[in-house]
Amino acid sequence: MNNNIVTKLQSGLGKALTYFILLSCLAILVLYLVQRFGTQYAEDKIQEQLNQSGLAPFVHYESIHLDPFTLTPSLENVSFGNENSPWLRFARISLNSYPIKYPDLNVDFWIQKSPIDSLSRETRGLMRAAGVDTLLGKGSFTSKVEGENVSSHFKLDIKDLGKLDLTSKINLLDNSIVMSDLRSDVLASFALGQPEALPIIYGDAIELHSLDVRYEESGLISHLFPPSVILQDSPENQLNRLENICQALGLAPADSEEAEHIAETLLAFLKQPKKLSLTLSPSSAISLKELALLASEGMLYKDSKMTLSND
Template sequence: MNNIGSKFKNGLGKAVTYFILLSCFAVLVIYAVQRFGGDYAEQKIQEQLELSGLAPFVHYESVHLDPFTLTPSLENVSFGNEFSPWLRFARISLNSYPINYPDLDVDFWIQESPIDSLSRDTRNLMRAAGIETLLGKGSFTSKIEGNKVSSSFALDIKDIGKLAWASDISILDQNIAMDNLRSDVLASFALGQPEALPIIYGDAIEVRSLKVEYEESGLIAHLVPKSAISSESTENQLNGLKYASQALGLAPANSKEAELIAEALLRFLKQPEKLTLTLSPSSAISLKELALLANEGTLYKDSKMELSTK
């Protein structure tokens, strides 16, 4: 009996020793993955920032690598001026490793930011939206197959709403680099000049489909309070929206398309829940053609647009 007990104790001791050694080895492996994998991820991220021309605008505190999912993340990121940025992010995670550029799969969390901690442009937008603190999260994916690029974007801003966007485009000019295209798109929207894109890429990019959804959680209620809707006649509101469609190049004010747009927008303003815009042309249409249709005032009809509410 004593011999059995002694063997059991020895076996248990060896098992505990092996477990401790294995645990130490696992810790060392995890540390090595985090250390050297994180260094490699930071090197690749910095390379892409420099290639895209975004390096002067993106500032981050550190790069963290999750040793279990191999997801590299930038921690405490500011975009724009380092001391008065357009946005502050708590974390931006790249959901692939090694980084499979130019395909992207990104999650991000906007750091809770008081209005006076951000740039003047962002402060103006926040005041217009009626918020004093910016907080949100989002994601972006983009996959390339040949000359076709499928992308999706989702953004959820507290007390503002949820925005979702999905597009399928074709790139006709093989000399266009995706890093240049993405940095130009970011820069054009950040500077409030999206109309620059048809000028730069008018003949080089075709749109096959586009879908944009907005789900209200405070923005419309602030911009267009119900008291403002109820104080004006339905006829005047519809007429105003029809002329707005004409001014935007969507449809002539006296057209059936302008009437459909006005009715959908008024339904949404009276009961703001979800608004969806789709563009489904019969065949792929270039950015230059879209701009020409807008100038002619027939964009809604000729690009097969549809505006709908929930």
């Protein structure tokens, strides 16, 4: 009797082990197929978007890796611009949750440690001005679409320079706008140094509901405006210079209360750089075209309900 029980146990354990091995092999095969064909699908889609946006000549990557568990594709060793001397090099760009939640977007990226001589002339110039000889950082971008409303959040942390945190809410007035095209146009306009093109292209199609920009200093401002330079001129002259800059940027007339407030806030920040916050919260959503008009009239700060604070 005991021998029969032992035999049945051995037989049962043998079958269980066999099933476990078969299921494990099947799971491995499924993961392999998901990764192989998923990677190809992701690469085709990414390349399609790059081609449609006209960014294909500027974006180069070594490979695409797909996590079979989260279906997250990642571009490995990415460069923007000329392949030999790019504007930026990224160790990895992960498109979290793509394509399950499209058109929502959730991207993490890591700027590859890049010596100044490995980057483009334009980037080298910016790095020298910022006082760094090696670029290293990380960031993220999330964007959620709900009907005509789009909420976005961008974070950037550059070693020895600073941290930038930007949150925006916009309304799309044109139902024909494709989010992938809009994002590509925004990226292309900044990549080509032409952000002023956005109000021309989308002036009547996009309304800005709110904007919140926060900067935390970790070296950039201290290098650009060292105390020795700040103390060379009188506070009165510095305030006058900053007020004239406000007028030139279309924020406020140089002799206005708004320009005075902006100048005093900026000067306090330059003397003791820690954090600076800019918010734009108009009483009702305002189009990009209207914002450009306010800037041309020198009334952007007041009429868009903009506030600047030195936290």
